Amino acid sequence: MKRRTFLKLATATTMSTLAAPYVHAQEKKFAGITLRFGGWGGLYDETIQKYVAAPLEERTGLKVQITAGTQSADLVKLVANKENPPFDVYQADSAYMVEALKADLIQEVTEAEVPNIKRILPGFREYGEYGVPYSVFTYIPIYNSELVEQPLTTYTDLTRPDLEGRVALPAATFDTWSLYLLALAEENGGSISNMEPAYSLLEQAKSNILALAQSTVAMIQMFETKEASAGVISDARGHELRTKGHPIVSVYPPQGIYGATSYMNVVKNAKHPEAAFAFLDQMLSDEGMLGLPRALRLGVTTDVKLPDEIAKDLTFNTPERIALKKKVDWQKWMADRSARIERINKILRG
Amino acid sequence: MVPAIGVLRYSFLDGDYLLDGHGFTLRHYLRFFSDTYYSSVLWDTFVDGLVVSLICLLIGFPVGYSLARLPPLARRWRTIIVIMPLTLSLVVIVFGWLIVLGRNGLLNSVLVNLGIISSPKTFLFARPAVILVLVQQFLPFMILSVMSVVTQIDPVLEHAASNLRANRLVTFRRVIIPLATPGILVGFNLVFVLSISAFITPRLIGGNRVPMLGSLIYERIMSEFNWPSGAAMAFILFVAGLGFTAAFNALAASRFVRGGRHAL
Amino acid sequence: MRYDFTDYVLIVAGAVTRVAVYALLALPAALVVVLSFTSGETMDFPPAGFSMQWYQKAFESEPFMSALWTSTYVAVIVAIAALVIGFAAAFAINRFDFPGKGLLQALAFSPLIVPAVVLGIGLLYLFAWMNLIQTMFPLFAGHLVLAIPYVVRTVLASLTLHNRVLEEAAMNLRASPLRVVRRITLPLILPGLLSAAIFAFVTSFGNVTVSVFLTYGGNVTLPVQLFTYLDHSYNPLVAAVSSIMIFVTLAVILTIERLIGAETLS
Numbered sequence: 001m002k003r004r005t006f007l008k009l010a011t012a013t014t015m016s017t018l019a020a021p022y023v024h025a026q027e028k029k030f031a032g033i034t035l036r037f038g039g040w041g042g043l044y045d046e047t048i049q050k051y052v053a054a055p056l057e058e059r060t061g062l063k064v065q066i067t068a069g070t071q072s073a074d075l076v077k078l079v080a081n082k083e084n085p086p087f088d089v090y091q092a093d094s095a096y097m098v099e100a101l102k103a104d105l106i107q108e109v110t111e112a113e114v115p116n117i118k119r120i121l122p123g124f125r126e127y128g129e130y131g132v133p134y135s136v137f138t139y140i141p142i143y144n145s146e147l148v149e150q151p152l153t154t155y156t157d158l159t160r161p162d163l164e165g166r167v168a169l170p171a172a173t174f175d176t177w178s179l180y181l182l183a184l185a186e187e188n189g190g191s192i193s194n195m196e197p198a199y200s201l202l203e204q205a206k207s208n209i210l211a212l213a214q215s216t217v218a219m220i221q222m223f224e225t226k227e228a229s230a231g232v233i234s235d236a237r238g239h240e241l242r243t244k245g246h247p248i249v250s251v252y253p254p255q256g257i258y259g260a261t262s263y264m265n266v267v268k269n270a271k272h273p274e275a276a277f278a279f280l281d282q283m284l285s286d287e288g289m290l291g292l293p294r295a296l297r298l299g300v301t302t303d304v305k306l307p308d309e310i311a312k313d314l315t316f317n318t319p320e321r322i323a324l325k326k327k328v329d330w331q332k333w334m335a336d337r338s339a340r341i342e343r344i345n346k347i348l349r350g
Numbered sequence: 351m352v353p354a355i356g357v358l359r360y361s362f363l364d365g366d367y368l369l370d371g372h373g374f375t376l377r378h379y380l381r382f383f384s385d386t387y388y389s390s391v392l393w394d395t396f397v398d399g400l401v402v403s404l405i406c407l408l409i410g411f412p413v414g415y416s417l418a419r420l421p422p423l424a425r426r427w428r429t430i431i432v433i434m435p436l437t438l439s440l441v442v443i444v445f446g447w448l449i450v451l452g453r454n455g456l457l458n459s460v461l462v463n464l465g466i467i468s469s470p471k472t473f474l475f476a477r478p479a480v481i482l483v484l485v486q487q488f489l490p491f492m493i494l495s496v497m498s499v500v501t502q503i504d505p506v507l508e509h510a511a512s513n514l515r516a517n518r519l520v521t522f523r524r525v526i527i528p529l530a531t532p533g534i535l536v537g538f539n540l541v542f543v544l545s546i547s548a549f550i551t552p553r554l555i556g557g558n559r560v561p562m563l564g565s566l567i568y569e570r571i572m573s574e575f576n577w578p579s580g581a582a583m584a585f586i587l588f589v590a591g592l593g594f595t596a597a598f599n600a601l602a603a604s605r606f607v608r609g610g611r612h613a614l
Numbered sequence: 615m616r617y618d619f620t621d622y623v624l625i626v627a628g629a630v631t632r633v634a635v636y637a638l639l640a641l642p643a644a645l646v647v648v649l650s651f652t653s654g655e656t657m658d659f660p661p662a663g664f665s666m667q668w669y670q671k672a673f674e675s676e677p678f679m680s681a682l683w684t685s686t687y688v689a690v691i692v693a694i695a696a697l698v699i700g701f702a703a704a705f706a707i708n709r710f711d712f713p714g715k716g717l718l719q720a721l722a723f724s725p726l727i728v729p730a731v732v733l734g735i736g737l738l739y740l741f742a743w744m745n746l747i748q749t750m751f752p753l754f755a756g757h758l759v760l761a762i763p764y765v766v767r768t769v770l771a772s773l774t775l776h777n778r779v780l781e782e783a784a785m786n787l788r789a790s791p792l793r794v795v796r797r798i799t800l801p802l803i804l805p806g807l808l809s810a811a812i813f814a815f816v817t818s819f820g821n822v823t824v825s826v827f828l829t830y831g832g833n834v835t836l837p838v839q840l841f842t843y844l845d846h847s848y849n850p851l852v853a854a855v856s857s858i859m860i861f862v863t864l865a866v867i868l869t870i871e872r873l874i875g876a877e878t879l880s
Contacts, residue, residue: 037431039842040842040845040846041839041841041843041844041845041846041847042840042842042843042844042845042846042847043847044847045677049494056747065831065832066677067828067830067831067832067834068677068834068839068842068843069837069838070842070845072572072573072575073572073827074740075575075736076572076735077827077830080735080739080747081742081747081748083423084745085747085748086747086748086830086831087831099575102367103368108877120864138703145712165472171553171558172558173569173572173573179816188780204367204615209559210472210475210557211474211475211556211557211558211559212557212558213557214553214554214557214558215845216845216846217844217845217846217847217848218554218557220848221448221848224656225448225452225453226453226454227452227453227472228473244656249404265862269669335666336576337573337574338366338576341569341573341574344558345387345558345561345566345569346387347560348558348559349387349390349391349561355738356736356740357728357732357736369761409631409634412627412628412631412632412635412637413631413632413635413636416628416632418637418805423771426635427843427869429867430864430867431636431639431640432636433812433816433863433867434639434640434643434860434863435639435642435643436812436813436816436820436863437643437816437819437820437859437860437863438642438643438646438820438856438859438860439820439822439836439840439841439856439859440822441822441840441841441844442642442646442840442852442853443642443643445642445646445657445852445853446641446642446643446645446646448644449645449649449657449659450641450642450645451775455659456659464823485638486639486641486642489635489638489639490639491764491813493635494768494809494812495767495768495771495809495815496874497805497809498768498771498772498805498806498808498809499772499775499806501805502772502775502776502802502803502805502806503775517618517620517621518620518621518624519620519621522624522769526615529775531768532771532774532775533775534769535771536767536768536770539767540726540764540767542751543726543727544726546727547726547727547728547729547730549729549730549731549823550822550823564729567729567731567732568729568731571732571735572731572839577735578844580731580732581732584728584729584732587727587729588724588727588728591727592724592727
């Protein structure tokens with residue numbers, strides 16, 4: 001039965017491909033083609049389906065198959081199948097871009113191929129012609145104003161003695177989320193090459209740590225159940241907690257805000273690079289760009305005009321805030337990853 | 351088999367990234383054994399595995415035994431309760447436990463209402479919580495293993511023992527336990543092996559505060575992409591786990607034979 | 615039967631343990647099922663009210679439903695294949711002496727000690743090398759590797775116990791070996807086979823860590839879909855999908871029981 005449906009489908013696809021030139025000579029440019037997109041699951045994929053994939057299919061006939069996965073498992077799959085990659089488009093955050101480049105998985109994308117690249121704000125393409133940035137997020141301190149009397153103002157405040165046993169931090173395996181460590185270092189006289197201040201601070205305040213969250217959802221739960229009263233979370237998730245009615249305050253530390261960017265990449269040896277370019281172009285268009293801010297309050301990377309009711313909830317909505325965004329040397333940050341993970345594990349156990 | 355040999359080979363590569371590197375080095379093994387952190391985690395992992403298996407045996411045996419002696423219809427529904435946890439995705443089980451163990455969860459509200467504790471306590475993110483969830487997760491393996499062997503022990507033997515004026519304790523010790531040993535061993539081995547290689551539970555319930563070797567291996571492979579080192583750790587766990595179960599089984603087998611003679 | 619004091623202690627302790635164990639085992643699943651019927655938007659306990667809305671959403675969700683189908687048929691095929699292979703291996707280990715028997719016995723168990731990530735990546739590379747990666751084979755093979763040890767161990771325990779006198783009697787009556795296995799051995803170890811089949815099914819049906827490396831576009835299994843969904847979102851839809859998984863497993867278990875059970879009666 002399965003086989004029959006498959007045959008039917010195959011015949012239908014072939015027929016439509018053959019028929020396409022006669023019926024929709026211009027408008028259905030990608031009829032019969034399926035673009036394979038490595039998704040991140042849940043509402044994220046639904047949003048990309050709705051604002052990027054669906055309008056594109058409407059216009060060009062391109063089918064987009066979103067396969068839910070994780071950055072790391074998808075990377076491993078790509079590494080194992082370089083000749084015949086399982087995806088055409090691979091998503092990576094600033095940290096995983098280092099990995100994707102190191103493993104030689106992605107190709108350059110230029111303005112000639114994706115015209116909307118010209119709309120990307122200056123400074124957002126951290127990797128030259130590699131990677132198309134489509135979203136920004138920050139990791140900032142938050143606290144529950146019902147449980148914490150004295151407001152937090154900096155990352156360092158997370159180590160305050162009054163927060164004993166109530167601080168939720170991310171697992172060290174999250175490379176971008178762990179930027180709070182860099183913040184701790186830089187707020188206390190350290191730097192990316194001298195992380196000691198952060199580690200010794202954490203060592204002293206070890207009893208503050210409730211747990212290291214293994215996923216965003218785990219972190220959100222700790223705040224929903226009031227298990228945690230303070231912690232570090234992405235700006236978008238802080239907003240989500242507020243909309244669910246929790247008294248969560250986001251902190252924008254005056255010494256600087258740490259965050260990262262999400263990129264879409266065309267995989268080397270992709271089956272349909274042209275379709276992938278069209279997909280990226282749609283992502284960077286007004287329609288595509290507004291999806292994630294609307295659904296998840298993630299920040300934008302282009303000059304798109306944001307409606308006020310969305311802009312007011314974003315971190316980077318004024319020139320002053322944008323000025324607080326810290327630059328991160330991702331190569332260095334990723335080179336130190338193993339040592340960082342081992343160090344945090346030992347601090348927590350010791 | 352092939353993957354296992356592959357793992358062994360990778361563990362000797364001299365690189366630190368994916369499958370980079372070639373040649374032969376013991377560097378990754380040295381890193382493990384020269385740092386007491388790793389050996390202490392390995393030790394903890396085995397202790398946890400043993401504790402989980404013993405608890406499972408202790409509370410799982412009576413249940414498996416009673417299931418085997420129940421009429422088929424009553425057995426069916428209880429078996430289903432036993433199997434249920436196996437069907438749930440681990441992530442979802444963890445959600446269930448968060449509702450129970452959380453700060454405003456069921457356990458806390460019961461304890462506060464009974465006046466046993468005055469204010470809610472944090473039960474999650476600690477070793478007892480991890481052990482509790484591991485027990486719940488792997489207990490079905492013990493119960494079903496015990497059940498499947500006990501059903502094959504003829505109840506006549508028990509009646510005979512009872513007619514010989516043996517009380518239940520004696521009957522259990524002299525007749526049932528020796529005969530059920532294969533099932534007990536299977537259950538014990540399964541639970542032990544599954545516990546020492548568990549990594550999702552220690553990560554989610556332990557919140558990184560309860561390190562087990564499985565989660566360290568997972569991190570090294572999936573976060574650091576240091577496959578040779580991860581493979582070396584996996585191989586150490588593999589050899590240690592296999593060695594432990596083999597030794598345990600040999601010990602149990604010798605006792606089983608002796609016990610069997612007693613029963614006769 | 616006679617009872618003395620230790621008997622009573624044992625009976626009471628046994629009853630208490632059983633109640634506690636059933637409660638422990640049922641608790642998380644029961645909570646998830648209860649939450650799946652909530653009319654609210656969050657996973658708060660107790661649920662806000664009764665509704666079927668999350669089931670409706672689950673059934674309307676194309677990714678979840680196609681993943682459910684994939685998971686179900688993969689698990690059924692894996693359970694059948696694991697039962698056949700596992701029984702053959704267990705039978706060989708139990709009945710015949712051959713060189714390397716001890717090794718085979720130990721190895722049959724070994725995939726469980728290799729951490730799942732390592733196994734997943736190993737299989738991924740193996741199948742990439744065989745150029746089979748974007749097919750269903752890796753998933754079947756990966757799950758089989760995980761399921762067979764359970765089957766071998768469970769069946770082996772049953773075979774060790776069961777009485778060979780009947781087999782020998784049948785052999786004396788000139789029944790062919792195959793017939794003896796089918797008519798005598800298999801029915802006698804049915805409870806063991808049943809547990810083995812269920813182990814194999816749920817192992818495949820619930821696996822995330824190995825599957826995550828072996829699935830490819832359009833053939834994602836339900837646990838993987840759920841796992842990635844939970845990375846970003848967390849609402850009663852998760853509870854509804856999990857409850858559907860519970861119901862499917864129950865249906866499969868009851869079917870297996872009926873299939874095997876009916877034969878026992880005849």
